[in-house]
Amino acid sequence: MDLLAIILPFIAGSAIIVALFPEYCLSGVCMILAASLGAGIGFGITSATAFLWLAWFDHPGGYYLMAELGLSVFLVLLASYRFRYAKNTTPIDQISSYRLSVRQIKWLKGIFLFLLIAFVASFILKAYFDRPHGAHDAWAIWNYRARWLFKGGSNWTHAFTYLNAADSPDYPLLVTGSVFRMWSILGTDYVAIPIMVAGVLAVGSILIIFSSIGILRGENQGYLAAIFIFLSTQFLNVATYQYADAPLSFYILGTIALFSLKDHYPNLSLRLLFLAGLTASCAAWTKNEGVLFLVLIILIRFIGEIRRHNWSGILTQFFSFFMGMSFLGSTLIYFKLRFAIKNDLVNQANLSKLSVYLLDWDRYIEVLSGMAKRILAFNDHIIILLIVFFLISGVDRSSFVKKGVASHILLMLLMLGGYAFSFFISPHDLNWHMGSSLRRLIVQLWPTWVFIAFYCVKSLEKNLAGEHGKILSS
């Protein structure tokens, strides 16, 4: 039973991906991408089902586990059926000639594996022994609510009562719900559970970067991109806090990676969009910033594309995306309407002061300079290393790389704009607000920026510098 509680999200999530892509998912880097995304999607779905079970019936126990087991068995059977009878065996890799022409650089793989082991070992030491209960917000918000849902009996809604602004009782429930689900099934609040959720999603982000860049630009480039994340020690640090920021970065990165794949493999676009709908809704179900991400991605990738494509094509694509996001999206709306109380930033009282905030020019300067300063200083100025590396390596100007990248960059810039706006209208002391949250906000977007940079940069294999475009077009 203990093992089932832990592995069912992985099984259910991975089975969904195998059922969607039976012809690609069980080999090479695609399998790594499927397993990492599957784990995240599994956490998203099971956290929502556990919460709905609590809201409609009772605390998740034996019956809930049976229902979840039934769902997982159904998904596994569907995936096996789809895998066995998949007739369409078109390889996912349109650039296989490129990939085959480049051999894997063994020492790069060796360094990647060494750093991955060091990352996992550091995470376990730090998270399990030094801070088993996470950092401040873990026991003030995320695990606090999970413990109330688990131990609160009929008073479990106390998890969403407002004591002070820092409690954020309107935050969505992916992290909290995942922890609560496993505690409920296991019958005890093991500290290892929130650590496992945080660890799986942190390592998952690294594997998504490696595998998605590996599919799009070759495995060697994927290793380098992942190695760059190991340089970002703040990512490891924030992951051990057991907050929702590292998990949110997982879902934002996953969604962007899926949209990149969709841009390059149009024959898979509807299935990829369904999956992207799932991951984007997982982002919204993780944190309020994820809701902003979901709205922006719909605006940029669908409404913004109307001029360039025909209506019916966009509508078909959006329908597929919408189907993917419908379950978690509707669960989020249900939670927000039924349980969540007002947000400390977006509420009537604060919004009534909007004009005062927005006409205060000093505030703009304070926010923008504060953000710029903190972004530059993030992780010992690592952004400077990324920029220098980017300038020295050069941009790959092939049509392959150009596809879709502008919309990713625009999306990430608008996300930063959204964060800036939340500071403009913040009722809190600005210095405190930015100081206490900006580092975590950067972590939410950091893996995606790294993904974009390594997706755009020229191939770093010696025999391929500048030849990527030629090989692709041939």
Add this chain to the structure above:
Amino acid sequence: MLMEKIKSYLEIRINKYFPGVRWPALLIVIPALLIGTYTFLNIFSEVVIENRRSQMAAYEKRFASIQKDLPAYAYFNYVTDQEYYPDFIRVRYALIPARIVRGLSPRQKYLVVQNLDSTNIPQFKGYTLKKDYQNGVMLFQRSR
């Protein structure tokens, strides 16, 4: 001429130790190797050698004994000699599903006191000591 020689020497060296990649890749690989190893060793030293543990674990341990004496879901007052704000948040977390009221107002049936800086048992008007857990944590009950 000299620059060319240095460049070709460096290229030969780089090719020997890091074959197959252009040199900008080393801007990432070498610092990552150093920082990844240093981070692991630093955390290992903090956790295993210095035995560093977070305060929250100590709170959980300290308040575990009082938890069974507090009725579930009941509100209780909480008074502490610790000025640090997260103290309240930590106790609130450790004592779930009892519900914390910071300070003495409004008055509840139970009062939980954390008194770490002194061995004296504090007095509270209208409350009598129910149990001293001998670790700085005390439970008082309302007498009137």
